Amino acid sequence: MTWTLLLEQSLNGFQxxxxxxxxxxxxxxxxxxxxxVNLAHGSLYMIGALxxxxxxxxxxxxxxxxxxxxxxxxxxxxxxxxxxxxxxxKRDHLDQVLASFGLILFFNxxxxxxxxxxxxxxxxxxxxxxxxxxxxxxxxxxxxLMVIVVGLAVAxxxxxxxxKTRTGMLIRAGASNRTMVGALGVNIGLLFxxxxxxxxxxxGLAGMIAAPIVQANIGMGESILIPAFVVIVVGGIGxxxxxxxxxxIVGLIDTMGRSxxxxxxxxxxxxxxxxxxxxxxxxxAIYILMAVxxxxxxxxxxxxxxxx
Amino acid sequence: MxxxxxxxxxxxxxxxxxxxxxxASVKIGFVTTxxxxxxxxxxxxxxxxxxxxxxxxxxxxxxxxxxxxEDDGFKPEIxxxxxxxxxxxxxxxFVAGYIWSHVLLASQKSVLGAGKFLISxxxxxxxxxxxxxxxxxxxxxxxxxxxxxxxxxVLNKRGVKSLYVIAPNYAAGxxxxxxxxxxxxxxIVGKDLTKWxxxxxxxxxxxxxxxxKADGVFVFYPGKAxxxxxxxxxxxxxxxxxxxxxxxxxxxxxxxLFQKGxxxxxxxxxxxxxxxxxxxxxxxxxxxxxFRKKYNRYPSFYAxxxxxxxxxxxxxxxxxxxxxxxxxxxRAAMAKADFPSVRGSFKFGNNHFPIQDFYLREVxxxxxxxxxTATRDVVYKxxxxxxxxxxxx
Numbered sequence: 001m002t003w004t005l006l007l008e009q010s011l012n013g014f015q016x017x018x019x020x021x022x023x024x025x026x027x028x029x030x031x032x033x034x035x036x037v038n039l040a041h042g043s044l045y046m047i048g049a050l051x052x053x054x055x056x057x058x059x060x061x062x063x064x065x066x067x068x069x070x071x072x073x074x075x076x077x078x079x080x081x082x083x084x085x086x087x088x089x090k091r092d093h094l095d096q097v098l099a100s101f102g103l104i105l106f107f108n109x110x111x112x113x114x115x116x117x118x119x120x121x122x123x124x125x126x127x128x129x130x131x132x133x134x135x136x137x138x139x140x141x142x143x144x145l146m147v148i149v150v151g152l153a154v155a156x157x158x159x160x161x162x163x164k165t166r167t168g169m170l171i172r173a174g175a176s177n178r179t180m181v182g183a184l185g186v187n188i189g190l191l192f193x194x195x196x197x198x199x200x201x202x203x204g205l206a207g208m209i210a211a212p213i214v215q216a217n218i219g220m221g222e223s224i225l226i227p228a229f230v231v232i233v234v235g236g237i238g239x240x241x242x243x244x245x246x247x248x249i250v251g252l253i254d255t256m257g258r259s260x261x262x263x264x265x266x267x268x269x270x271x272x273x274x275x276x277x278x279x280x281x282x283x284x285a286i287y288i289l290m291a292v293x294x295x296x297x298x299x300x301x302x303x304x305x306x307x308x
Numbered sequence: 309m310x311x312x313x314x315x316x317x318x319x320x321x322x323x324x325x326x327x328x329x330x331x332a333s334v335k336i337g338f339v340t341t342x343x344x345x346x347x348x349x350x351x352x353x354x355x356x357x358x359x360x361x362x363x364x365x366x367x368x369x370x371x372x373x374x375x376x377x378e379d380d381g382f383k384p385e386i387x388x389x390x391x392x393x394x395x396x397x398x399x400x401x402f403v404a405g406y407i408w409s410h411v412l413l414a415s416q417k418s419v420l421g422a423g424k425f426l427i428s429x430x431x432x433x434x435x436x437x438x439x440x441x442x443x444x445x446x447x448x449x450x451x452x453x454x455x456x457x458x459x460x461x462v463l464n465k466r467g468v469k470s471l472y473v474i475a476p477n478y479a480a481g482x483x484x485x486x487x488x489x490x491x492x493x494x495x496i497v498g499k500d501l502t503k504w505x506x507x508x509x510x511x512x513x514x515x516x517x518x519x520x521k522a523d524g525v526f527v528f529y530p531g532k533a534x535x536x537x538x539x540x541x542x543x544x545x546x547x548x549x550x551x552x553x554x555x556x557x558x559x560x561x562x563x564x565l566f567q568k569g570x571x572x573x574x575x576x577x578x579x580x581x582x583x584x585x586x587x588x589x590x591x592x593x594x595x596x597x598x599f600r601k602k603y604n605r606y607p608s609f610y611a612x613x614x615x616x617x618x619x620x621x622x623x624x625x626x627x628x629x630x631x632x633x634x635x636x637x638x639r640a641a642m643a644k645a646d647f648p649s650v651r652g653s654f655k656f657g658n659n660h661f662p663i664q665d666f667y668l669r670e671v672x673x674x675x676x677x678x679x680x681t682a683t684r685d686v687v688y689k690x691x692x693x694x695x696x697x698x699x700x701x
Binding site: 002004005008009012013015016057108112116117118119120121122123124129130131139141142143144210212213214215217218219220223255258259262275279280283 | 343344345347348350351477499500501502503506507508509511512513515516518519532535536539540542543544545561565566568569570571
């Protein structure tokens with residue numbers, strides 16, 4: 001193990017965390033403010049990726065693809081909220097889980113009919129497709145660096161939106177005390193629709209960003225949904241700041257586990273045993289983290305203030 | 309509902325249930341993955357099976373053939389449920405298919421315990437080749453270790469001294485790693501087993517592979533994970549730095565996607581396989597031409613094995629002239645491997661896995677510019693898997 005490898009793996013963890021954050025931001029807002037468990041958030045991630053792939057194919061440019069797909073996912077999100085989920089706010093969580101699980105099945109089948117089971121690969125422009133040397137002798141994929149930059153920019157924009165604007169104030173107020181915000185005359189219905197659409201766009205953006213790496217596929221949302229839930233539970237439900245920090249922690253722990261656990265275990269057990277134990281343990285690492293956080297701080301690391 | 313109505317319904321149900329008892333058809337259950345992104349593999353197999361059914365005129369041994377397709381959802385527990393349903397409810401005579409080793413291992417008992425024939429059209433777990441081999445189990449594919457063993461030989465020949473191995477952490481992944489370790493004479497400098505099927509981002513593994521300064525990277529990623537891996541290999545700037553040697557990762561299902569995604573790095577890369585679309589056997593020409601004509605794409609090796617499995621079943625039913633109660637006769641007929649195979653003539657070993665040739669293939673563009681693979685060399689002649697000696701049959 002060398003320092004350059006450690007640096008590279010930290011960047012990898014950071015990059016994974018950024019994608020998780022984009023996913024978790026929408027999820028935590030919807031869960032925290034609307035008290036709605038939306039399993040279909042992963043479907044919006046998938047729809048974002050597939051729409052972006054299609055638009056990229058039409059226009060021949062990944063950037064245009066993203067710019068066209070973003071509003072499209074926003075519209076899909078708002079449609080989902082208005083048509084299906086709006087009626088479920090007052091129901092208990094089990095009903096919401098069932099209904100949004102139904103939406104997952106619906107979207108997966110829809111994707112299979114429209115895009116086929118083979119999915120889509122997104123070609124990147126040449127300047128993004130290679131790698132650059134971040135330090136002498138340490139090349140790093142340009143696209144992954146770009147993901148980190150874009151993700152940080154989105155996080156900063158979100159921070160500004162939530163902390164400095166009136167909409168953000170309403171969002172924060174909603175996360176702290178929904179009923180009171182309604183009682184003060186805020187149109188809660190409209191606020192919810194907006195938040196949901198906004199969360200959908202963020203999930204879609206996460207999908208678009210991930211697609212050139214993992215390809216756009218049916219069911220891609222399910223594999224990221226669970227870590228995203230881990231992130232919002234660790235970070236504190238309803239808290240954007242918590243989601244950001246927890247996403248980075250989860251991304252780093254997952255990547256570091258995959259990178260160094262076999263070496264680490266190898267220092268005190270046989271190479272063979274370490275080889276078998278390391279993949280199993282690194283797959284569990286983020287869930288162990290969640291269990292520990294839930295035990296010591298059941299409300300999460302950074303819960304929204306004023307939640308009582 | 310009154311007792312009278314109930315019993316009337318019961319009698320009617322009995323009458324219905326007893327109807328299919330006089331078998332006028334051969335019933336074949338086919339378990340594969342039709343949903344999830346791996347559904348693209350299942351579709352290729354289903355298409356090949358349907359094509360084979362057409363090519364035999366829908367008949368074998370004078371009987372009509374009925375096929376029941378079931379989707380395993382890429383999950384062992386669902387695969388087992390569907391297998392149980394085929395065996396118990398549909399009362400099929402043969403169960404074929406199975407992409408995934410872990411699904412096959414979970415399902416095999418349901419078929420073999422009921423005294424039916426089980427034909428694997430892809431998965432070749434070491435367990436079923438060795439100690440758990442069974443007289444009613446046949447594979448029209450390969451044992452998992454064989455293809456990576458062939459790759460190990462190729463690596464030796466090319467003077468590769470150190471190798472970094474990356475594979476998914478499940479039954480077949482472990483067999484693939486064991487296979488290449490068995491024949492590769494150099495040093496394995498690093499090995500990663502990744503979460504399966506969830507993990508599609510290989511940033512950490514690729515960074516380790518680069519840091520290891522190995523002469524080559526060996527991978528096994530079937531289905532969509534393969535596409536993701538190849539893409540990330542290129543993005544990490546590893547193409548041209550460390551040669552990539554793959555098994556079951558680049559195939560006719562992923563190549564059109566690579567071509568669309570402009571993944572030039574995959575051109576010229578090498579893999580080993582028991583079959584290739586350009587193999588010059590009469591049955592293979594018929595199969596590849598028929599498949600391309602009907603579905604307008606190249607068949608994958610999954611499709612080739614599946615096509616063979618239909619002809620294997622036909623050879624059994626033909627041999628007993630449609631007498632499906634004659635299990636011994638059908639078993640003996642299948643063990644002879646006396647059917648036109650896409651790979652040319654081959655034999656079954658004592659464990660009912662093929663003893664067959666393995667080829668080195670390279671990714672090239674065909675005359676129309678479509679990306680495909682071309683055969684470059686014969687790596688193994690009549691190769692038998694290493695587990696056959698553990699099989700007491």
